Amino acid sequence: MKKKISLLLCTLTVVFALAGCSGKDSGVEYDQATIEEATEFLISYCSTADDTTIEQWNSLSDEQLDIQMAQSGYPFTGDSFLSSMDAWQAGVDECGAYEGHGDFTYDASQTQLSVTTTAQFADREANLEVIYKADVRGNLHLDSLTVSGIYSMGEVLSKAGLNTLLGMGTVFCVLIIICVIISLLKYIPKLQEAFSRKNTAAPAPEISTAQASEAPAQSAPDQPAPETQAExxxxxxxxxxxxxxxxxxxxxxxxxxxxxxxxxxxxxxxxxxx
Incomplete structure (x- = not known):
């Protein structure tokens, strides 16, 4: 009995040890304080940047962007920083002005780290997700920022109904147009017959210049008939x-x-x- 209990304990110990090792190796290594600081800076800068600032950033060259990102000390790249600002502006257009956000939640995988939180906007709440991807050396760099508005069940159903109505309306309009075109096909043979009649009509006789010069008297209305001349x-x-x-x-x-x-x-x- 004691041997069975000891064998069971050894088996459980090995299982927990393997589970702990697999959990440690399953995610990328990161410094939570550094990632939190970088995420806070990104959200703060995007929420305060206006159209003029975004236009100035877009006017910079790739080398200038890389220099600015390197001087900032944050794990950002030029392309990911610009795309994050564009995504933030799209979220503001959808959810309204930014007001604040809650605590961050970290989810690490073998190739990336996802930082999520719930943000409050003027019109509705939204889910913020900032993704950092690991390079070959294992260093994390900003990949993207996503702002997803949270809609109520009524809003979701109304949007679904509107999309369904638009889709079905488009289909029915196309079907009506097709029916009208099919109904007009019966006039095609008549049009072809009319054009064929015009094409097969005998053309008017053409009088050459030589013939016109040889018999000018025939076209004159006052010329007497040959029988009258004979008489x-x-x-x-x-x-x-x-x-x-x-x-x-x-x-x-x-x-x-x-x-x-x-x-x-x-x-x-x-x-x-x-």
């Missing part, structure tokens, strides 16, 4: 034709040809002889 044509001088006609008439009437005189010859409109 008005004078054929009294055609003696041979008159002699033939006179001989034909004399033969048919059985009278001498000297008894007929042809005064004029006119062409009938019809080609048939009566």
């Amino acid at each position: 008005a044509e004078d054929v009294t001088d055609d003696s041979e034709l008159a002699a033939v006609i006179a001989a034909a008439i004399a033969a048919s009437e059985e009278v001498p040809a000297d008894g007929f005189i042809v005064r004029s010859i006119r062409r009938r409109k019809s080609n048939k002889w009566i």
Whole structure:
């Protein structure tokens, strides 16, 4: 019985020892006083910096920022310091003017240290989280600052309802537009048919310059028809034709040809002889 009890005690001792070792090695090493001082300075500076000060910091070069951070003595970098000020300004726009904060809570992991607290702003409270990351040598440097507003259940539900309404409204608007477009598709064949009719219509005849110069009289409105010209044509001088006609008439009437005189010859409109 004594052996069993002693074996149990030895087992518990080993377990607690391993747990203690694992807990010690699980987080990065840090000086709480140094980290607290750096965090207090960061919050204080961000809460008092105005737009002009932030603009001056943004106008500095990377080398100048690194020099300023090194002279401050805090574990800050230029990029992380500027991003922290921007995040603070966004939190002020969301939660109102800064009023104060509570005690810090430290949570260390193998690669970073998280410092959190609850801050009071004019409109609502917010959770402040400052993260320090460890480099290759194990030294901590500022990585980011986050200001998260604390909303009540009613505010959360109202925001969720508004987001849902906006999302569904956008979807329904898009669906209505699609329905309108689909309803207009029935007019496409008619438009195509109208355009095809215009394209297949016979073009007007083109008259070249040579044709226009050869027949100018045809376009003139006062030019008489060819038949009228034939009727008005004078054929009294055609003696041979008159002699033939006179001989034909004399033969048919059985009278001498000297008894007929042809005064004029006119062409009938019809080609048939009566």
